[in-house]
Amino acid sequence: xxxxxxxxxxxxxxxxSADDFGVGVTTFSGNVLAxxxxxxxxxxxxxxxxEAARHHAEAASKVLEEAFTKSGIRxxxxxxxxxxxxxxxxxxxxxxxxxxxxxxxYLNIPLVGVNHCIAHIEIGKLKSGxxxxxxLYVSGGNTIVAAFDSGRYRVFGETLDVALGNCxxxxxxEAGLHxxxxxxxxxxxxxxxxxxxxxxxLPYTVKGMDTSFSGLLTAAANLVKKGEYKxxxxxxxxxxxxxxxxxxxxxxxxxxxxxxxxxxxGGVAAxxxxxxMIKIIAEEHEAQFCVVPSEFAIDNGAMIAWTGVLAYxxxxxxxxxxxxxxxxxxxxxxxxxxxxxS
Amino acid sequence: xxKMLLIKKGAEASLYLTEWHSRKVIMKKRLPKKYRHPDLDExxxxxxxxxxxxxxxxxxxxxxxxxxxxLVDTRNATITMQFIEGKQVKQLLGEVPQTQRQxxxxxxxxxxxxxxxxxxxxxxxxxxxxxxxxEGKIFFVDFGLGEKNKELEARGVxxxxxxxxxxxxxxxxAEECFEAVMKGYLGVLGAETAKSxxxxxxxxEKRGRYVAERKRVMVD
Numbered sequence: 200x201x202x203x204x205x206x207x208x209x210x211x212x213x214x215x216s217a218d219d220f221g222v223g224v225t226t227f228s229g230n231v232l233a234x235x236x237x238x239x240x241x242x243x244x245x246x247x248x249x250e251a252a253r254h255h256a257e258a259a260s261k262v263l264e265e266a267f268t269k270s271g272i273r274x275x276x277x278x279x280x281x282x283x284x285x286x287x288x289x290x291x292x293x294x295x296x297x298x299x300x301x302x303x304x305y306l307n308i309p310l311v312g313v314n315h316c317i318a319h320i321e322i323g324k325l326k327s328g329x330x331x332x333x334x335l336y337v338s339g340g341n342t343i344v345a346a347f348d349s350g351r352y353r354v355f356g357e358t359l360d361v362a363l364g365n366c367x368x369x370x371x372x373e374a375g376l377h378x379x380x381x382x383x384x385x386x387x388x389x390x391x392x393x394x395x396x397x398x399x400x401l402p403y404t405v406k407g408m409d410t411s412f413s414g415l416l417t418a419a420a421n422l423v424k425k426g427e428y429k430x431x432x433x434x435x436x437x438x439x440x441x442x443x444x445x446x447x448x449x450x451x452x453x454x455x456x457x458x459x460x461x462x463x464x465g466g467v468a469a470x471x472x473x474x475x476m477i478k479i480i481a482e483e484h485e486a487q488f489c490v491v492p493s494e495f496a497i498d499n500g501a502m503i504a505w506t507g508v509l510a511y512x513x514x515x516x517x518x519x520x521x522x523x524x525x526x527x528x529x530x531x532x533x534x535x536x537x538x539x540x541s
Numbered sequence: 542x543x544k545m546l547l548i549k550k551g552a553e554a555s556l557y558l559t560e561w562h563s564r565k566v567i568m569k570k571r572l573p574k575k576y577r578h579p580d581l582d583e584x585x586x587x588x589x590x591x592x593x594x595x596x597x598x599x600x601x602x603x604x605x606x607x608x609x610x611x612l613v614d615t616r617n618a619t620i621t622m623q624f625i626e627g628k629q630v631k632q633l634l635g636e637v638p639q640t641q642r643q644x645x646x647x648x649x650x651x652x653x654x655x656x657x658x659x660x661x662x663x664x665x666x667x668x669x670x671x672x673x674x675x676e677g678k679i680f681f682v683d684f685g686l687g688e689k690n691k692e693l694e695a696r697g698v699x700x701x702x703x704x705x706x707x708x709x710x711x712x713x714x715a716e717e718c719f720e721a722v723m724k725g726y727l728g729v730l731g732a733e734t735a736k737s738x739x740x741x742x743x744x745x746e747k748r749g750r751y752v753a754e755r756k757r758v759m760v761d
Contacts, residue, residue: 353709398580407665407686407702443577451552455669476576483575484550 208278210511211266211302212504215295216287216315217340218246220255222262223501224270227278227508229325232270234494234501235262240380245368252290259298266500274306281507284312284517285525287340292524300519311507312517315498316341316530317352319491321509322502323464327489331538333458335449335477338465338498339364342410342445344452345530347538352530355452356408363441364467366412370437373420374430388434389470395435399428403440408451410444438472446476453484464491466498509537553589553685561621566611569593571618586618589685594620596661596684603659605652606680625682627674634668634711634718646718648679650725653700656681657738658730660691662699667706697741700726704742 207226214221214236221236239254241247267274282299285292296312303310319341320334333346333355342358361369364385371384378384401418404411419437422428428436453461461481467473468491481488495502510516513536545557545568557568571586573579590613597607612621630649634642649671656663663670664686672680688695703722707715727735 348709349712355709398578400584403581403585405686406698407667408705409702439578439581443574443581446576447552447574454550454552455667479576 209270209272209276210279210281210311210504210508211277212281212283212313212318212500212502212507213295213299214283214315214318214498214500214503215252215255215291215298216283216285217291217498218251218254219498220258220262220295221498221500221503222266223499223504224266224272224277225501225504225508227512229505229508231501231505232272233266233268234499235266235269236497236499237262238380240378244372246288248288248290251288252294255291255294259294263298274302277302277306277308279309279311279507279511279516280306281311281313281503281511282522283315283318283503284522285315285528287315287524287526289524289526292526296522296524300522304519309511309516310519310522311510311515312522312525313503313506313510314528314530314533315503316343316345317533317535318502318506319464320345320352320462320530321506322495322499323462323468323489323491325505326492326495327462329460329462329487329489331458332460332462332489333449333453333456333486334462334464335445335468336465337363337445337463337467337473339368341465342412343530344408344445344448346452346456346458347535348456351535352533354529354531355455356410356448359406359409359411360413361416363410363412363445364465366416366441367437367467369416370419370423374423374433383466385467385470388438389472391431391434392438392472393435395429395431395433397428397432397435398439399432399436401436401440403444405444405447408448410448412441412444415440415444438470442470442473442476445473446480449477450480450484453480453486458486460487460489462489462491464496466496468496469493509535513537551683558624561611564611565624565626566621567608567624569620569622587615590615590618590620593684593687594622596687596689597622599659599689600656600661600681600684603655603661605655605661606674606678607684608680608682625672625674625680627672627680629669630671630673630679631668631710633673634714639714639717642714642718643721645673645679646721647725647728650722650727651729652679652681652725653703653722654726654729657691657696657699657726660689662688662690662695664688664699664702666699666703668710693737693741696738697745700738701742701745 212223218239224233237258239251280303336343342363344356368384402414478488545559548558549556554571594610600607608623670683
């Protein structure tokens, strides 16, 4: 090696698939220099796509500016712009895509459309050191058990209806709880569950490798409205039941794929009880337990930037005319040339 | 008790090969899962240990080879059953020539047809749960997630799982395999039922998240 330091390359990633607008900056070698997130929190009810998109449009310039300040680089230092191209909510995705296209054409640098689900897995791998894990990806919009096999990530199991995070959120709203910045519904339910002791029987639905949370959610919501049980016990029972379901499916995938690592990623990965369950499973199968750090568990721009780096350095770029958002882009449709075939 | 040889540590249960009254048997033991709450764990294990042998017996009556049940020990969540000497269809599909693959899948379709005809849903129709013995009989094992159900929905979910299992494990020839499965299935349940199950599978797939067919490409 010569003493001269090679010029570092940077990628900026934009995440806007749901209620968070995030901008991250990473180097091509995988250092995260900035990861700024602005969360949209509706007063009541769930995410309204149009309202969330409006939030994104309003927050964009501020979040971008903060990301540049934090990372200490200038726009002209960037080599590539990555954005979350799907899956997600149309109006939200389109807002992020518009910002990404504008930056890419203004700076005259390439654009890379990134699959949001793949990004959750890739940032989990980068941050936890996992190389080839069986992954449980659980968030407000997704509940997926995936692993790499023959050139692609394959889905081994998923939810047949609502996502795990969504189930917890809706339950919390039905229970009359309110979320705050820094204290989302999932964290509130987790805190209450820590004080719960009594296990209330709730529907447990695993169909092969898939899970279903709709029956569980309805039952839990009805019970909580009746007020027969303590809220702490309800939260506890909901968590125990729902987490056991995803854990069972994860264990099945792990046994089937015989991977040596288990990765827990996505917003619900921040839950300590779920972490402890998956950790036990990993240990029993002599696999390493890996979990994404909280900062990168929720939707964030850094995961998009990093996945953009992986794609771009392996010859993938998205011409503007092909940069339309893909609302239902499944992760097994994505080419992942950065992973060498196992 | 003779020595127990752990032959498969599955996600749900451990399988031991041992001898029981001088027969080679499999002991399927549902060990407690430490990650689950003990009450929930016991409830799930007891339920599955009781129901699985019942379904296996019914399947056998329906003409679908399953291991013979010798003993059910609910308290220890253990089922003692016949050991089937043979090869997993999961391994075979990738090894055999195309015609044989087609025949295997055709036969599997027939067997699934017989299960469904008799109101049995297997619940985990993957090729690792099918064993071909030396006489060419295909045994279905692991009914732990099965149920008694005659509804179209349950039949659709059962076969859609099979389709997905083929796609994730044998994606190179998943399509031809599933076609053969459905052909065998049709042979038992008739064209009309097979058609409505196929339509149901399509409906279930569209219900899934981010399905290509349901995808509307949005252009800004």
